[in-house]
Amino acid sequence: MGPWTGEREAAARADARRAAARGATTAAVDGEAHAAPASTTRPPLETYVMYVPSESEGESSRDVRSTFERLSSVGAGGYIDAYDSDEDLSDDSNSEDRRALDRALEDLDFAQSSDNKCCCVVHETSSSSSAETVRFGILRGSSATYRDDVTEYEDGVLDAVAIELFNAKLNAVVGAREEGEDGERLRGFARLVRLADKLSDGRGVVEQRDAVTRALLSIIPAPVRWAFKRLIEPATWVDEMNAKVTREAFAWLVGPCEIVPRESDGAMASVKLKKCRYLEQCGCTASCTNFCKIPTQRFFKEAFGVDARLDPNHEDGSCMMTFGVKPDVVDAAFAAPCYATCAKSCGTSDEPCHRLGKQPEF
Structure with missing residues (x-):
């Protein structure tokens, strides 16, 4: 895969x-x-x-x-x-x-x-x-250059700050001692990937997902989350607003993305990730699901009261994020096999990755 x-x-x-x-x-x-x-x-x-x-x-x-x-x-x-x-x-x-x-x-x-x-x-x-170069991120301050086999990123100042803030949240969970010297020398997105990898060591998938969800939620002040859920009812315009927020404020985590029509009704409430930055750099099926997909779905539900579904494509590295749609009862992501190049791979079998864990209920 x-x-x-x-x-x-x-x-x-x-x-x-x-x-x-x-x-x-x-x-x-x-x-x-x-x-x-x-x-x-x-x-x-x-x-x-x-x-x-x-x-x-x-x-x-x-x-x-x-x-x-x-x-x-x-x-x-x-x-x-x-x-x-x-x-x-x-x-x-x-x-x-x-x-x-x-x-x-x-x-x-x-x-x-x-x-x-x-x-x-x-x-x-x-x-x-x-090569194709795309501007993205907060105020379009970052760039991604797509080459044949790798994407080269140059983070703008604001996106770099967002990455370091998230790293600090993750490090509070992982702990400096647990991160080790190699992780301490890393900076920016490389450090984020390193912390995510360390987060999975010695922790079950439930604990991993909970830790990342807490880190994401901590970025949004609790009073803001409370007010949003109490004052704003779920609606199509809310889904569309969250799509815009994702494209403008969270592209530092996933790379360039664009807003596309939602399949069910054509509302501009879906976000297409051209080639997920995190998935490309971690190269791990389980990490994609437990560090990104599940925590992100939970983040939007708990922070804004909005349903969200992420559908990663492990063939080309893209991903579709759809707002206002609940995750599938039987999620295809939990049937994805290991990447052959993953350091923690159990082989090239078509069986689901051994580190995925069970699909949670939403």
Whole structure:
């Protein structure tokens, strides 16, 4: 489960891309071409250019493939798209193609002499070219950059303060001694994940869930919680307000998210987490459920009197949070198996994770 996270899964995907890349290779020297099937889908590209000697077709083909293999061995894969040139590009200094080739060649140490007439373009998948950066969090002060195998976060000042506040609440439960020296050296979200992991040591799932729920509730002053539940009746507009509060004030815990229509009636009372920050970094089915899902559902019910249901997707790391909807009587989250890369995994069985515990009643 969870092929989107973990070094083993990342390595497997890289191998698959390299294999697909070799299958998508085309090579042409002095007019002879061997093309890949038309159905091949090409990824976002960063272009590398090299000249291939036109004197010897055999040597040229080997040069192209050798270069491709070298690029693939240090990158995420790629493919060759080679073509034959009828003119000597080096003689046309004003050519846009010539300038493009020169720019590409500046960064390469394997370029051949400029008097070659056959030009081959080597394309390689670039993590930077395919990366997507999203602003999120309190006042949009944080950013998340989604790359192929990992998400890079840069916390804004306000989100960093929120993380440290939550860490302090967790540490009050875990205790500095129990956290240990390694945890003390960590800062920010890495420390949060460390504390969450320590929280599960020597504690049953019920105690874990209760501790995290108390930590979340302590962020909202008790008088505010009391007044909200006494003065505001459950309604669609309340569900929509909680969706907005989640997106604006709690994204530091789960990463970028957006408000989407609630499936039952179309009200804007659901929040779609693009790729849960906590789940990606903890890589643990049980921690997702016992540290995040159950405590969060309880938090909104106890703090604001609002029903909430979290539905994590362990295939892609996303999650749907729906307000105004009770958790399922039979929750699919409690049937999820371990991640193969989890340090506490019991194996790759399809059986539910051994650390999930029983589903609570709401």
